[in-house]
Structure formats: structure tokens, C-alpha cells
Amino acid sequence: MDADHPAKGAPFARRSTFLADPQVGSAGFRLDLGIRHPDKPGTYILAVECDGATYHSALWARERDRLRQEVLEHLGWHFHRIWSTDWFYNRRFEIERLRTVLFEARARAENGIIVKGANQHRPVSAPSDNNPIVFELPAVIEREMPPYKRAIFPIRSPYEPHEVAISTLAELVGKIVDAEGPIHVEEIARRMASCFGKEKAGSRILAVTKTALVRAQSRNSEFVSDGNFWFTRTQANGPPVRERSAETGATIKAANISLLEIRAALEIARNDNAGGDDAELIRTVARLLGFKRVGPDLQARISEGL
Numbered sequence: 001m002d003a004d005h006p007a008k009g010a011p012f013a014r015r016s017t018f019l020a021d022p023q024v025g026s027a028g029f030r031l032d033l034g035i036r037h038p039d040k041p042g043t044y045i046l047a048v049e050c051d052g053a054t055y056h057s058a059l060w061a062r063e064r065d066r067l068r069q070e071v072l073e074h075l076g077w078h079f080h081r082i083w084s085t086d087w088f089y090n091r092r093f094e095i096e097r098l099r100t101v102l103f104e105a106r107a108r109a110e111n112g113i114i115v116k117g118a119n120q121h122r123p124v125s126a127p128s129d130n131n132p133i134v135f136e137l138p139a140v141i142e143r144e145m146p147p148y149k150r151a152i153f154p155i156r157s158p159y160e161p162h163e164v165a166i167s168t169l170a171e172l173v174g175k176i177v178d179a180e181g182p183i184h185v186e187e188i189a190r191r192m193a194s195c196f197g198k199e200k201a202g203s204r205i206l207a208v209t210k211t212a213l214v215r216a217q218s219r220n221s222e223f224v225s226d227g228n229f230w231f232t233r234t235q236a237n238g239p240p241v242r243e244r245s246a247e248t249g250a251t252i253k254a255a256n257i258s259l260l261e262i263r264a265a266l267e268i269a270r271n272d273n274a275g276g277d278d279a280e281l282i283r284t285v286a287r288l289l290g291f292k293r294v295g296p297d298l299q300a301r302i303s304e305g306l
Contacts, residue, residue: 018102020048030277031077035102037109046105048098049081078105143272145265145288148242148251151179155195162208169212170219173230177216177223181231182239182258185210187250188230229258239264245290254301257289262305265289278306 016038024034024044033048080101087094153175157164169192176191177183183191189201189209198205213230217223222232231239239260244252262285269284282302286294294302 016103016106018106035105037106040109043109045078045109046102047077047079049079051081051083078108080105143268143288145241145243145290148244148247148290149180150194150251151176151191153195154197157196160204161192161196161198162204166208166212166215169208170215173209173212174216174220174223177213177230178232181235182229182260183231184228184256184258185213185225185230187256188213190250229260231258231260236260241265241268241288243288243290245292247290252291254295254297257301259305261289262302266302266305278303281306 018038019036019041021034021036022032024031024047031047032050034044035046035048037043037045080098082094082098153172155172161169172192172195173188176188180187180191186201186206189206192209192212193199193201193205201209213223213225217225222234224231224233224236239258241261241264250256265285265288266281268288269281273280273284282299283294285302285305286298291298
């Protein structure tokens with residue numbers, strides 16, 4: 001990044017090269033660009049932030065950036081923000097504005113970085129042996145979700161599921177959805193098979209499950225579906241977030257986790273870590289759902305919820 005000092009004859013009137021590093025900092029406190037001192041490459045003199053699509057679409061992202069900037073300014077950073085619309089429609093003016101800010105930052109850096117609240121003498125009384133100072137640190141509580149519970153209602157019958165009256169099956173799938181929704185239709189078929197003592201749900205059980213779900217919905221308007229997942233209106237308004245670490249098989253397939261549940265987990269993750277980026281939110285959601293690692297399928301599914 002090359003710049004000429006705007007004030008002719010002033011200090012630093014020569015042409016200067018400012019080195020810019022992208023994504024400076026650690027997770028939650030990353031800066032879009034960190035500008036280095038031209039003569040002291042080991043010293044940053046300015047933070048440049050650029051807005052993006054996420055900034056305009058998410059209120060929590062704007063609030064996070066405001067709080068993050070306050071923390072970093074307290075540590076001595078100076079900020080300059082470039083809005084994408086201004087850069088697009090009035091680039092020449094924005095370049096001049098950036099050039100002025102760069103040389104102001106360089107001049108300010110000659111006096112060293114001043115951290116607010118630092119290097120101020122405060123009288124400290126030495127603790128006596130009789131009255132030691134004790135600091136109590138709050139315990140870090142990791143949020144835990146309730147474990148996932150499968151809905152199994154054993155049925156004693158000499159008949160195969162597809163041979164049972166559809167009214168009986170409608171009542172059964174209604175109980176499964178009420179206990180386990182939002183739940184994928186194929187999972188409902190597997191639960192029905194388990195209720196009849198079957199290990200697998202074949203094509204006939206899946207077909208009769210779909211028919212039973214339609215019958216249950218015609219009897220009770222509380223039951224709704226978004227196509228593949230079935231749930232109650234109550235579950236839609238307050239989706240449960242369930243921990244699946246003890247589960248196996250299709251129940252932990254990413255495609256079998258409803259976006260309703262994923263978005264509810266994302267809301268919890270945002271409330272617990274307002275400064276987290278998308279990658280951190282995805283890891284937090286995976287942990288809330290009981291996963292120790294985030295594979296490509298799970299990452300894609302959670303990203304779909306984002």
C-alpha cells in the first residue's frame with residue numbers, strides 16, 4: 001500500500017509503503033487489515049475494517065463489531081472503516097481519506113502507543129498475614145443439552161406393520177412425533193419397525209408410515225410437516241435441542257437433523273458467544289448436539305442453518 005503525504009513540506013513528505021496484513025489477531029478479535037509502520041515493520045499503527053454482506057444482514061454481527069472495537073481501542077488500536085458502497089461509488093475520495101488517516105497514524109505512532117489506564121500510579125496496600133486477599137473466580141459452566149430419547153412404544157401383534165389398520169398406525173406415529181419431533185420421516189418408519197420388534201424398516205413400512213402420518217395430520221391439525229420432517233406446532237415454536245453423543249446409526253446422520261433444531265442451537269450459540277465467527281458457531285452447535293468432531297456433512301448441514 002503506497003501513499004504520498006498530503007501536506008507538502010511536512011514530515012514524512014517522501015513516498016511511503018505501508019505493509020498490510022489480513023486477518024490480524026485471534027478468533028473473535030480478528031481485524032480485516034493490520035497496517036504496519038513503514039519504518040518499524042514490527043509495529044502496527046492502524047486497523048482497517050471493511051464491511052461485508054454478513055455485516056448488513058446480521059444485527060448481532062454489528063453489535064459484536066462495536067463491542068470488539070471498544071475493547072481493542074482500549075488496548076491502543078486506532079480504527080478506520082471503509083464502507084463497500086462508498087468505495088464502489090466514490091473510490092477516489094475514499095483513497096484520499098485513507099491516505100490522510102495513514103499518515104496521521106504514522107505521526108501518532110512516533111509518540112508510542114498509549115494504552116488507556118496504563119502506567120498510572122495507584123496506591124496499593126500490602127495484605128497482612130491476618131487478612132489475606134482471596135479471589136473467587138466464577139466456575140466455567142459448559143451448557144449441556146438434554147439427551148436424545150427415542151420414542152419406542154412396544155406393540156404385541158401377530159401382524160406385520162403394513163397389515164395393521166391404518167387408524168392404529170396413525171395413533172402410533174402421532175405418539176412418536178409428539179415425543180421425538182422434529183423427526184425425519186425415515187426415522188419415524190424405523191421407530192415404527194422397532195415398536196413391532198423389527199430391526200429394519202423396509203419400503204413397505206416406510207410407505208405405510210407416510211400414509212399413517214397423513215391420516216394423523218387429518219385428525220389433528222397440531223401435526224405439521226416441511227416435507228421430510230414431522231413435528232408439532234409447539235415444537236415448531238420452541239424446537240428442542242438434544243444431545244446425541246449416546247446415539248448411533250441414522251439418528252446421528254447430519255441429513256436427519258432438522259433445521260429447526262439446528263437454528264435453535266445456533267440461537268443458543270450466539271447468545272453464549274456473541275463475538276464468535278461462523279466457524280466457532282458451527283463448532284459450538286455441533287457440541288450442543290453431542291458431536292465431538294465436525295465432519296463435512298455436519299458442517300454443511302449446520303451452515304445451511306446459518
